[in-house]
Amino acid sequence: MSTVEIVAAQSAPIALEAPAPRRPRLVDTWWRHVVGVFACLVALFPIWFVASAAFNRDNSISGTSYLPTHFTLHNFGNLLHNTSKDSSGTTIDAPFLRWILNSIGIAIVTAIATVIISALAAYAFSRFRFRGRRFGMLALLLVQMFPQLLLVVAIYLIVLNVGRILPVVQLNSLFTVMLVYLGGAMGVNTWLMKGFLDSIPKELDESARVDGASAGQIFWGVVLPLALPVLAVIALWSFIATFNEFVIASAILNTTSHFTLPLGMYGFISNQYGQRWGVFAAGSLLAAVPAALLFMFLQRFIVSGLSQGAVKG
């Protein structure tokens, strides 16, 4: 059997061999629960007020009252009807569901692509010794430290000029937005993944190479499947960052139906006066749902349960 198949086989359930986890006694864990509950309260504290504003007709986020003064589902209704009325009565187009789909779409693709790109790079930095390796890793971090004050203007000009020769890259295109996000795919993620990959023994690579596997086959077949926890962390981080990203999207997208969710929602409150806080709060609550769902799905990969010890040779 090749190394790849060995690893795959060992990924299969061997639950029967391991003992089931015992539930620890309450005495040991009561303080953990206290900490957990307290932390959850602190985490949810402002969200409660966002919810209060979302269900309120009054159109404000004063953070001053616990319960809505005029309870209404109007804001959510507005969102689902793709329109929004402000406090002076004007109605605007607000294809909320479209925005969510756009955001989820590019967030998923960006997350997967980011994971792949940074994994590729991290593997190279971890396994190979080549000239410029140390400099490369440093450079990745330094590039991301540059304050991007003029990012909006620069990205606009890049997309414009590249778009003139390569129509795949265009203004007002979600695909282009995604490409720009992938520019930042190599960065801190690569460092994180490299650290993790370093802890996967190189003996695995060796034995696979002896079996005749190429670098690519070792990467996909042996090393990457073992790196699931860090892959999941990076996927989650990338999804959330992309989903909530606003600056680059605002530089490139300009038709309402192409907007991502934060960009579309920003329009609710971007005017100096006549802001639509109620709808904005409602939208934000709904916006948190995809990320939370993704986290629940990825949790098990991040916290990969029992570790069964080293796989050697």
Place this chain on the structure above:
Amino acid sequence: MKSRTRLIALLVVVVAGMFAAFAGSVHAAKSAGATLTIWTDQNRKDAVTTVANAWAAKNPGVTVNVVAIQNFTDQRDKLGTVDVSAAPDIITAAHDWTGQLAANGLVEPIYLSAAVKKQFPAYTLNAFSYGTAIKKLYGVPTQIENIGLVVNTKLVKVPTTFAQLESEALAYKKAHHAAVGIAVQQGSGGDAYHMYPFFSGLGGYVFGVNSAGNLDPSNIGVASKTLLAHASLVDKWNKEGLINSAVDGSTAQSLFLKKQAAFWITGPWNSQLLEQSGLKFKVIQVPKIIDNAVPFLGVQGFMVTKWAGVHGVDALAQDFVANYATTPSAQVSLALADGRYPANTTAGKQVTDPVLAEFGKAGVGGVPMPNIPQMNSVWGGLGAAWVKATKGSGATKAATAFKSAAHAIAEAIG
């Protein structure tokens, strides 16, 4: 292996060839006829489209392309970097952008006939005028807005003097154990715009006017003699809790709507909110303090960009903006769609919404926000002065606050 390499190479070449064929077949489409591109924001999109289409119907051969920019101020910010192929010929603009856009060379002068000029209050045309040497009109006003004092007529009587306003507000505050007498928004960042009636009522002004009638950025009235002489009034208001800078926009709104304050200073953007609240109210100008407590006036309208000439639609753009958008019917539909008062006085007579009319009256004698680029330095400093002076306990003396603000602003303008 060799055959596999050859297969790969073949595959790559074939795919590459397909793309090359694509490249050859992609043409840029040229549209026949003249196209006029108008930028506006989401709120105004429908109204502008209707008016523009009505004008286009009178000019067969013209297509109007109305683009909704998400954020109103993005129009000003994007105008400098937009590519000529996507650039607008006309934009909807706020008057205080005039100085910046004209100094950047991004907008064209507009010449109105004498008959049309008579239909607009002088200050609205002034608001869109700019020029260090020669003053030119760069925009056509369509709507005006200003804040006013909203009085809950069921809870208090409409005050006719400032002393009456003060005593009613404080009496209500005391009776209801409220936090402030008048709900006016500031917040930690300050809000010089909403505090302007108090500022002008005390004799303050932002920029003086020189002999040529132009704004003079070296003449800053943030610490004018009259203001300093009466600055102690601000300390008095702070001490008795008439106003407090902890109140921000949302708080001011909820104080009034929950009847914890009987007075609210806000603008027509909340008109529907007020109408739906079920409260009985009237909007008036803040009563005279030392001078008339006039608000800042905001004027919005259309501007013709320099790309209209590049695109070959300059005359058309000027026709729409100078000849059509100035007519009373266009003015009414544009202004009312946005919930504002039209700039054209003939159009103004057609406004029947009582709340809008009240806001309009509350703006009489108001001062247009200065449209020169130096104005940017004023907002922060002036707002901060008010925040410090009305902080409640531990507030700075108003005279000191305004003096240091004036100094800071002068330094920033240079």
Place this chain on the structure above:
Amino acid sequence: MSATTAPIPSNDGGRASWLPRLISAFSGTTGLAVKLALLSAGNGLAVWAIVTLLAKHQWIAVAVLVAATALIDLLYFGGARTVPAKFLIPGVVLLLGFQVVPIVYTVAVSFTNYSTGHVIGKQDAIKQIEITTLQPPENGKAYTMAVAHDASGRLVLLLQDQLSGKTFVGTQKGLTPAAPGLIHASGGVIESAKGYTILHGLALFDLDKTLQTYVVPVGKAGIRPQSTTTAVELQPTLRYDAKRGVFVRLADGAVFRDNRKGSFVHGQEELEPGWKTGVGFANFSSIIHDPLVRSPFISVFIWTFGFAGGTVLLSFALGLFLAITLNKKGMRFQRTYRSILIIPWAVPGFLSLLVWGGLLNDKFGVVNRIFHISIPWLFDANWAKVSCILVSAWLTTPYFFVVSLGALQAIPEELTEAARVDGGGPFQIFRRVTLPLLLVTTAPLLIASFAFNFNNFGNIYFLTNGGPFTGNSSIAGATDILISYTYKLAIAGGKGQNYGLASAITIIIFFIIAGISAISFSRTKVLEEVV
């Protein structure tokens, strides 16, 4: 250090093992097919671009693109020698395109005077100056106009004085009064004229560019078309002398010269608009010399450092603490706790910041009301700084929580077991075993997070907008960090925006943060160990 190992993915009933299998599927033929497809597509796009560039005669760009494509193809088919490159190329290409190029752009702008009044090119500026310095002469007239062709097809303007109603025919040679009855106008519109064909519709619109430069000379002034139906008498007040490259004012002969800084000036007078041009190191020297920029720099820098450091340390400590606390095997509700704890991360940041701003309002905010305290969270300079760090930590802790969760998994049980067997207490185990191993993985993340918060414009802007103003500086507030200070100075600043100055300050900020990072790297020996 002995090899630590990564755990084999979860074996809870095989549910989670589909993902590793999916990933390893790429090591076979599927992967090869995908690789070929992507490579072909990449080459295809390159060819497409090359064809387009050839059509536009951009030879240099073609040469560069051909070389780059050839290089990439060689690397991918180069076998074992170029393996690292194969892994790095996709990421590097995107990095160069969308991260490095904006940096290069910023550097380029910092050497220009790109700011309000200096946005367009020189030729455009000259044209705009000529247009905007036209002035109606005394008793200048305004006309209703119709554009027409005369009998011989020449372009003329049929004009009616709006005040007097007199009619004229105007050509580029001059103005002649029209014979009575020649031009028929009513209601302010010229409807017809004998012997002339009035142009309408597309015929008229296509002449727009011609009309822009059409002038009917009248004495020193000229009648120029404005809209499709009006014309105005205007007089130039400046004349552009193309040979000398200067503007001359006609009234007094004053000469406005190019001051090499993007404007035409005469003494103190400056013509608007100016244009964008290179100014060398002028922006950098103004940072050093201008007291307005220089004086708050030190205090803002110290606070920025404190803010970034405080946020990172606090978030990491809390995140790690929560990860350890809630990671007890078999503890109930673990999943629930974890899902709730990442919600601050999932909600759009600026909304949370705005809500916190409301919560921390010292008179009306809920925080002060619940605990019956009256701390001026956002109004007092020092408390505002504390608030910034606390709220920022609230936003960042979930990230370190998740990272710690993942990193803790990399620390094998045997090590901690062995330490416990050796008689170590929980705190000792943590300090001697867990923490060092954890820091190996997370040290670069901490440094990166520090850098991110150093430049975290949003967290400051939406919570306090840099305020409260202390009066020490006219621009910087108590909680302004370098980047928001730059923004206020250069973008929302005194005479409009100054992108050139903003870029220059940005570069200086970058050197500062890069310097700090380099020092941290060498102190924590991260590079030595990890690399």
